[in-house]
Amino acid sequence: MTISAKTNSMEKLKRPVYVKAGTDDFFKKLRAEVNETVLQNSSLYRLNIIKSVGLVVLYFLFYSCILLFGNSTPLLFLFYILCGVTMIMLFINAFHDAAHGALFKKSIYNERFMYILELFGGNHWLWTRRHINLHHAYPNVPDWDVDIKQSDIIRIFPNSPLFNYHKYQHIYMWMIYPLYSLNWIYIRDFKDFFGTKNNYVKKVVEKIPTIEVYKLFAAKIVNMFYMLFLPMLVLNQPWYIVLGGWFAMHLCGSALGVVALVSTHVDEDAHFPGTDENGNLSATWAMHQMIVTKDFSTNSKLANFLYGGFTHHVAHHLFPGVAHTYYPHITPIIMRYAEEYDLPYTSYPFYHAVRSHFRMLKDKGVQENIMMMGEI
Template identity: 85%
Template sequence: MEKLKRPVYLKAGTDDFFKKLRTEVNETVLQNSSLYLLNVVKSLGLLFLFFLFYGCILFFGNSTPLLFLFYILCGFTMIVLFINAFHDAAHGALFKKAKHNEWFLYVLELFGSNHWLWMRRHINLHHAYPNVQDWDIDIKQSDIIRIFPNSPVLKYHKYQHIYMWFIYPLYSLNWIYIRDFKDFFGNKNNYVKKIVDTIPQKQVFILFTAKIINLFYILFIPMILLNQPWYLVLAGWLAMHLFGSVLGVVALVSTHVDEDANFPGTDEEGNLSATWALHQMIVTKDFSTNSKLANFLYGGFTHHVAHHLFPGVGHTYYPYITPIIIKYAKEYDLPYTSYPFYHAVRSHFRMLKNKGIKENILITGEI
């Protein structure tokens, strides 16, 4: 497929805020090794908890309420693992050695995903160029939803602030069983294929193997072992994905795509109008940073500005990096926003309503 011409950021000047910010973070926060250990213990603990709940499905699943309870708990734990442990490992931020992060990411395959593909989507596209049209594939995934201001307005988009309430709970099902296959084998708007020369055959094999293993142990084994109708087990499995997705979507819609979101474009030569660090500040927002529960569940998403500025740092450091970011934001008059999660979610759906109709040119100032 045709290669994309990568956007180019402005070069940082001698008084660039990020140089000072990075030095201060390195000399203070990152010296605390206990936060590294906390991240490792948390990640391994969450992995143990998932398989504990899975074991409870097999041991107690003959009771229908308990079957659904433990499937739903598996769903919550699966998403928290994705957002915390696997997310950090994908950035090389969970363990100190790169090979240990790589080994841990193979555990992700047990959940049906493909870490090789996810890293291309998330790191090479989203993190490299967040909120940039034709590059941030984490935002632009389907024509079902319109977010970028330059995307075509389709008739059904005027209802997207309504129907997305019903589509977002399908997020993990779409990711694992549809989107991965589209990115491996599809050609329409396949930006992954435009940034890689070829998809390794090894990854194609891993893709299918992971899906089969995942469905076998999480769905078919309970169907075989439990004294439950197959459709009740299937319903429990669906509940796992639905409830887990609802938990995860809060993080996905709260950090980049609210009604005040910025979507920087490039000029004719592909140049962006800000430095890399300033761009991250402009397009990224935090949510519920003071909530211990939100920080535990959502890891690097509550302190998302810190994550985008320091993606190679584990999320347990971010609550201590954020105050330093706020200090430099005030000193250099930089944008920084943090909302309660409920405000962020409401703002996202207001944005969907606004983006679902053609912009009024008298409002947008195009004449």
């Protein structure tokens, strides 16, 4: 056995373990009430399917408009930007639900729907394991939550190395966050497939199927061809104008998506519960979700439509296998149980959440205060 294999085996032996729920666990009662009341409404399930399929149609409608009307530079940029916005909405609404098996009742339909993700350059096999087996299993847990720990460019976890440039991260991340989708599709996927340093995915995956490597490259090539090279070929536009429209698509889409990413787990009051030497956490699974997850703009119908399961993110983490269209009806029940059991629950406007996130970046960019480690 190689050294790296031994290291991976040791890490898997120390996988975080939650406290076992007791007889008076709030989540048992909460789940029973949600099942008996909210989840009986099948119209919310159908609404989610209509919304998801509608977004797919809308995306390719906007793409068709790039080819039909793209000889006009303003219209070229407009429809590229609309493609970017719709792309992100598909990610955080439809694909997100499908990855959790929450879009369709039959798992095979969710799996087939996820293949549409490949047209956007992603790899649904990788994303599902990265998101569910790491982020949802251990949200905000240092060295396990891959959605938070992605690069040394940004420091969020208290146990992450502190570099001199981190003192400016609350400034330069304004310029890096709009590149999020480009990083995801063209850098991060390759790092997770082939990287050896701090490869979080390989903590929970024994072996990446060879077919997924071929799919990885095929998805990138197909996406680049129809989104970038085909418009360059058919439109009467200089190549750099088309490239500019494609770049604007990713900038605007990422700016929209980052609001959801920074508003739900990583504000200035965020907790990052660590494990003891045996890998034990200090809370039950459900209590942990309440501690590390926050909602934003829950009363905004526009925000709920744009961000799906992210505005009511506590409900999503407690009921990941439930369609996001149910969450506005589940959240009031969660709030009632939080008050009854004296559990943390936070919901704030998105602008407050974003502001709080960048204050957190400023705090984490300097030497850590031992009294603010976030351990509970």
